Amino acid sequence: MLIYLPIAEISVNLFFLVGIGAAIGFLSGLFGVGGGFLLTPLLIFSGVPAPVAVASVTGQVVASSTSGALSYLRRGGIDLQLAGFLVLGGFGGAFIGVWIFDLLRTLGQLDLAISFGYLIFLGSIGTLMLIEAVRSLIRSRKSGPPPRRMPGQHNWAHGLPLRVRFKRSKLYISVIPVIGIGFFIGIVGSLLGIGGGFILVPALVYLLRIPGSVVIGTSLLHVLAVMAATCVLHAVQSQSVDMLLAFCLMVGSVAGAQFGASAGQYLRGDQLRALLAIIVLGVAIRFALTLLLAPADPYSMATLGFGEAL
């Protein structure tokens, strides 16, 4: 059944949209990430104009993080104070990210920057995650459950001024690295059109030693707030948000997310991280191939519009 998307101005199969929404939703429920880094390339590949795909996926990410964030909120799995500081940095970062986006566009190398950005971030994060997950898998094979990191352990991020007591996370740390991380994820997210949950979670765990009980919920809330702001920003700036496209994806993804979350309970944390690492690395390799291999058709065509320039 075809459905006409009024902003993208193309007809797409409704079941295809809901289907990929559900598939991405399943993965995002399973791993606790937004899934934008998979969805945006998929939509572009199926013929949706790139600016419309990037802008509309933000709406889908908001929806899929809402159901997750709400269920974590009910269980007390969100440090609202911490999320507040992260989002503060995130808004600033999104603003700067959009500015860099425009700068790169005038330089004419936006495609290259996006491909490189995906390659570097997904490649490095994926590799780190895979190494870490494989290590802990091996360790747990050898000697039962892996030893837990002590929340009392300190690194450089804990020695900075402006310290605040985060009650829920049971931490007394400076807000500078918190805002900094939010800022950095905001830039990366608005540049690459992704929520950044898969970068934020490891950053919170390894840099700030945020306890595992609140890290996913807090990261979901951050992604929700920053993506909501980015969605409005895109709507105002380039008018490329397709509400109907976003809605079809949302419906699929909120349903898929619930099944993903239940499936996740049958897998251990380190197994989940290894699986996610493989998916992230797969996307990174795909971007590497587009940079390295000659395409079947070296010519491409685009309409100038939606704020696209030469």
Next chain:
Amino acid sequence: MVMRLIILVATLIVSGAAAQAQSLVFGTSDPTISIHSSFSGETVTLFGNIEPDTAGTMPSGAYDIVMVVRGPVEDRVVRRKSRQFGIMLNADYALFSGLPSFYRIASSRPIETLLDAETIDRRQFSLHGLARATLSESNGNVALYENELVRLMERSNLFRADPRGVTFMSPTFFSARIVLPANVPNGMFLAQVFVVRDGEIIADRAQRFFVQKSGFERFLGEAAVDQPLLYGLATVLLALFTGWMGGVLFRR
């Protein structure tokens, strides 16, 4: 649509008989093509009749028809990737300004056999000529880009030349079916018809028709442009609501 067509043809013939000055009548089956939620393309029938001239002499001899349908103009850029420093980069580009977003050339016989090259070029009766005329800026091989634009536009079903697309139903009555694909651009379309005899264009007529979104699609499309802030906030609210609903419906 068939019924509408018959009525239109009937009115055309009646009005044509009343106005003897006209030498050509031309019409379209649908003055407005509305794009609805399950739009998957549409066929427009264009038809016309060669009428007696002012003096009342009936048309005689062999006529040929060239029909051109053009969509709203836009700026399109074609880019080429090539290997630099070992990676694939967008190397050069060509900008086509004021390029029709949709172009159909239909004729009763191949155009090259009807008109001379100069007329074909001037009237934009060839896709390559159209590409050449609209190319405004390039830092690469210009001739190559004209070919590539035509190829890419043909592949997207936006450009097509149909050398046998116009059929004569009688010595003077002709029609052509123009297929608008699902990705047809929105806006005003101009259909032009030219009557050719002995290598000369002896009459022409133009007819407009509109392709536009209808109902909910139209409302959304207009809201996104007229009220971008409200539209963005509404999208976010919809997302929050859908997320919350999903949580409620599927809560374990």
